[in-house]
Amino acid sequence: MLVVPPGSGIVHQVNLEYLARVVFNNGEILYPDSVVGTDSHTTMIDGLGVAGWGVGGIEAEAAMLGQPMSMVLPGVVGFKLSGKLRNGVTATDLVLTVTQMLRKHGVVGKFVEFYGEGMAQLPLADRATIANMSPEYGATMGFFPVDHVTLQYLKLTGRSDEKVAMIESYLRANKMFVDHSQDQVERVYSSYLELNLEEVEPCISGPKRPHDRVPLKDMKADWHSCLDGKLGFKGFAIPKESQKKIVDFTFKNDPAQLRHGDVVIAAITSCTNTSNPSVMLGAALVAKKACELGLEVKPWIKTSLAPGSGVVTKYLEKSGLQKYLNQLGFHIVGYGCTTCIGNSGDIEESVASAISQHDIVAAAVLSGNRNFEGRVHPYTRANYLASPPLVVAYALAGTVDIDFDKEPIGTSKDGKKVYFKDIWPTNEEIADVVQTSVLPDMFKATYESITTGNPMWTQLPVSPSTLYTWDPLSTYIHEPPYFKNITMSPPGPHPVKEAYCLLSFGDSITTDHISPAGSIHKDSPAAAYLMERGVERKDFNSYGSRRGNDEIMARGTFANIRLVNKLLKGEVGPKTVHIPSGEKLSVFDAAMKYKSDGHDTIILAGAEYGSGSSRDWAAKGPMLLGVKAVIAKSFERIHRSNLVGMGIIPLCFKSGEDADSLGLTGEERFTIHLPTNAGDIKPGQDVAVTTDNGKAFTCTVRFDTEVELAYYNHGGILPFVIRNLIGSTQ
Incomplete structure (x- = not known):
């Protein structure tokens, strides 16, 4: 295992310039490079012709423990590029234009492949910029096949001539290399877009x-x-x-x-x-x-x-x-x-x-x-x-x-x-x-010493134990509750009956709204938790730096100061209304009140729920708050997968419907009529939802594969993997 020390750079750029192989050579077996990463911008590597995309940390942890990854076969959008960027126009101008076009086209859960004569004029760094922003336009990846531009970049960044020659030979032999000097065969795609690069403007x-x-x-x-x-x-x-x-x-x-x-x-x-x-x-x-x-x-x-x-x-x-x-x-x-x-x-x-x-x-x-x-x-x-x-x-x-x-x-x-x-x-x-x-020498010099690290890193004390020693006084790393009281028998589907609505949202609620990574506000529940443990405000650091502590991250869930919750009737901020009492509370305090009273909660949302970062805490946090289901117009790919991974039910309103059109205020109590036996649930099936005031509507269950149904039956992907690991050793 290669560990790149902190402070060495951003992993996606290090991957592009150093780590990526493009073609693996495992002894005498050659095969294409691929990667999944716990950040949505893992897609940057697609600019180098390496198939890669972001996944939630939950899914990655399971993969590291040997669990295969499943997905529905995606549609592939062909994006044809022609012409050349005008003077004064940058790669950033291009990627913002592409992002707007693809978001309008609708590419969530799809692959995008770029092709056309404009590719021959597009530098690798510009391709990487476009591939990087795949999450912003919603695609699983934006892929650029390997061509002569890719090979030039590999040489520039210090890859050996022998390695580059091997990559070219292998890809040509397998008809995966694009040679712009030859006539190109028009490929068949699920849908098409086209952009003349000369039309891009600052x-x-x-x-x-x-x-x-x-x-x-x-x-x-x-x-x-x-x-x-x-x-x-x-x-x-x-x-x-x-x-x-x-x-x-x-x-x-x-x-x-x-x-x-x-x-x-x-x-x-x-x-x-x-x-x-x-x-x-x-x-x-x-x-x-x-x-x-x-x-x-x-x-x-x-x-x-x-x-x-x-x-x-x-x-x-x-x-x-x-x-x-x-x-x-x-x-x-x-x-x-x-x-x-x-x-x-x-x-x-x-x-x-x-x-x-x-x-x-x-x-x-x-x-x-x-x-x-x-x-x-x-x-x-x-x-x-x-x-x-x-x-x-x-x-x-x-x-x-x-x-x-x-x-x-x-x-x-x-x-x-x-x-x-x-x-x-x-x-x-x-x-x-x-x-x-x-x-090229700059890349070689930088990466020859990248694993050395700095004194603070190299002098960290490391316990020889194979088990991690939890420090109960640490405010950075805390033993999480996910495996407490776990049994070998799966718990099965959790019935959602008479659940209250914790939050009601409109469109484009991002994972930053759900689980912010930035500064910890001085008046937040997380700040109160830290101050109770003697941490001064100047040492709060950020949510991102404290994501190893579930107590802080649960308190930081829905703590974004720009949160717009319809239950607050126009007020902006990280609060909600506790429906039974009518009290206005922080989201964390309201959730804890529901939990202590034995009530489940759900979330209502609009389109593109969970867009943005692949942040697994945007699913872990709601699970710890007691959220059992999210009913939305649509989900972004990674967040939907993360919700499934934490045992939360993702449900989609039927086309043309949403909370407003159905007259849902968020003050109702919701019952989801899902079969109590996981074997009776089918991927993508319809399910009835009723409320205590007589409303009824139909949703689509967004368990997309049989594997995801198995995760749900086990209460999430990690309990599923743990039970399988234990079972395989018995």
Whole structure:
């Protein structure tokens, strides 16, 4: 087993640059590489021609214990690319365009394969960027077959000539290699899409979802539309009279001002873009031109640079451009997931106060792949995904309320207005610096020593015991309850009778809403738990860092400060109504009250429930809260699988129906008429649901395979695997 120490980079980028084999050589047997990973962006490796996708941690744990993985054979969408990207258009602009197209087309649970003559012009790093964002457009994977571009990248990243030759020979022999110099046979796909790369234009996405793409030329108008719009994915409902509000505050003894749309976080982050030398060096060239003109970033904007691997540092230093990024505040903060996953850190207290006390819609601009509400930072209600060069440009402008074509982003040292076009590099400029600065030796040097780690890692004490020793005082790792009182006999289906609705949601509830990974709010149940154990607020860390403690993660379930629960009648926040008493409580406290009174709970939801990260805690948490079923219009692939893995029943409303059309308020009690014998349940069967006030409707049970029914019968995938392991040794 190869262990890559913490701080070495983001696993998807390390996989792309070093770990992936493309073709395995197991003795004298050759076979195609494949991977499943416990992060939804495992799909990045599909850009290298390796079939891979994300799964929940529950499923991965079972696979590591020998359990095969099952899935329904997916449809395959053919996505034809033609032409070539225009000057000034980046891979990020392309992926945001593709994401919008595929999300509109509908590809949840499907494979997407890219093909066409445009592939010959598309660099591997650009392909990896598109493959990376498969979860954002909903596909299981976005696959790029191996061709000459793939082979060139393998050589660039230090794979030996012999290995590359073996890969090409094997794939050609098995008719899995695409040779663009030959006529291509038109393949048959389940459905088709096509994009001329020449039509892609500069854009960003936001303010609350990755597929809400905004052309750069329309950004100012779109921003004002969002201020006007009713509260939702594209609206903040700011009254007209308040939209031009200016808040004066003091920043480190100097006067400062904030307006709606002002940028307070600008982050070059995430494996999506930091793995791509063209956009990283493009950002550095923007910084260079800006510095030479005398432009500066406002001191209260939190800037950061977090590459996905150490190779990025090497080529930024080789190019001589890192110093310009540093000058603008984009210092390297580490190699890993930062702002994109909510590890933004605090913004300065005076800035936070100005935002919260005056209800300012502050903005974050990041080169990440997700911008869901409450994910990036508690104080940035508007979050935009952009290419690294655009992140630098918006940091310089200091606001998203700007028309880059018409308005200056600043004033030069000689008093002249500086426009976007004055700092934007050409494709030729970027290509020249990539050619001279990104070298194979950099990849070799970085990965030859990657397993060494740092002193903090190498000096960790390791117990010789084969059993883990639980520390009852640890607030980071706590013995979970999943196997307590487990018996060899499966418990069978749990009847859901007279269950209360814990939460009622609309569309696009993400795993960030369900189980946030970012900061622990000072007034949350998780914060109370930590303070009771002597942990000071400065040491709270994040939910992501404490996911080894079920007590904290259960308290963090549905703790997102931007949660919109219909039971609260318009109020936003991590609370719900305890139906029997009418009390408004934190979700955790309400769930514990239901459990102590012996009541099951269910959740009502709209479309795309569980989109976003593959976070298994988004299923583990609800299970610990006592949730027995989720009834939704549709589920994202990984989250549905995770719910099954934790013994929670996923149910879909019939087409054209939802909670609103059926007149469900969430105040009813629900009974799910599922057979009590697992053998009588069929994958995808219809089931009746009734309420205590006489309503009745039909749902589809989203157990998709017989294997998933077996998991449900055992109370989840892990009890199933444990019983099988014990049974095989007896």
